Amino acid sequence: MPQVSAAGTGIDAGSAPWLCDPYSQALASGRGPLFLRRSDGWMLPLEVERWCGGTDAADESVLERAEDDTVDVGCGPGRMVAALTARGHLALGVDTNPVAVSRAVEAGGRAVRSSVFDPLPREGAWRTALLLDGNIGIGGVPGDLLSRIREVVLPGGLLVVEAAGQDVHERVTVQVTDGRRDPGAPFPWARVGLPALRLCAEAAGWTWSEAWRVRGRRFAALRSPR
Structure with a gap:
């Protein structure tokens, strides 16, 4: 895939954190390093190579649970959308970054460039969300x-x-950075471990179904009210 930049998309990267050059370039190349950097200097590594690769055992545990039509929110380069499509699901990826959407489509999936908080195709009709x-x-x-x-x-x-991966519940302000170029704009982000996720989910009206771990990754399945 050719190298691209936020500037090449005609987007103001300074006002759109996930459209900054470090993130777009990492997606285009399929490799990091890439981090979320907190204002105090703490950095969370982002797994670009895994996102841009094929599905692994942890991903497969999610794919096995997907029920029919599935929307992947923040799909990135689309490994899950492509895998769901290959399994015969109607699948849609949603991402704000045009490089991510392009990669998802090239991988064989369907994706739209949008925020999850904007109106989405088939809204209210998806059987599964990721x-x-x-x-x-x-x-x-x-x-x-x-x-x-x-x-x-x-x-x-x-x-x-x-x-x-940890029992954490925090809201932080972060920037996307590769440690070399100018970082993206600051934006709010949250990190939520399983105990806090259960509290948040039940407060939002979801029913807790199950939780599991594969290769150090932690997941939960939730049900919306009928």
């Missing part, structure tokens, strides 16, 4: 995001969430 790879942090307020996903899936729909 929030993987830290995407429970979108917007910085997990409860708001979980309430929004209830509008996206049909009554009784399934949501699979990947939780943080």
Whole structure:
């Protein structure tokens, strides 16, 4: 895939954190390093190579649970959308970054460039939604995001969430950086472990179904009200 930049898309990267050059370039090349950097200097490594690769055993545990039509929120380069499509599911990836959407389509999936908080195709009719790879942090307020996903899936729909690897519940301000170029704009993000996720989910009206771990990654399945 050719190298691209946020500037090449005609987007103001300074006002759009996930459209900054470090993130777009990492997606285009398929490799890091890439981090979320907190204002105090702490950095969370982002697994670009895994995102841009094929599905692994942890991903397969999610794919096995997906029920029919599935929307992947924050799909990135689209490994899950492509795998779901190959399994015969109607699948849609949603991502704000045009490089991510392009890669998802090239991988054989279907994806749209949008925020989850904007109107989505087939809203209210998806049987399954995915929030993987830290995407429970979108917007910085997990409860708001979980309430929004209830509008996206049909009554009784399934949501699979990947939780943080530690029992943490924090809202932070971060920037996307590769440690070399100028970072993206600051934005709110959240990190939520399984205990905190359960509290947030039940407060947002979801029913806790199950939790599991594969290769150090932690997941939970939630049900929306019927």
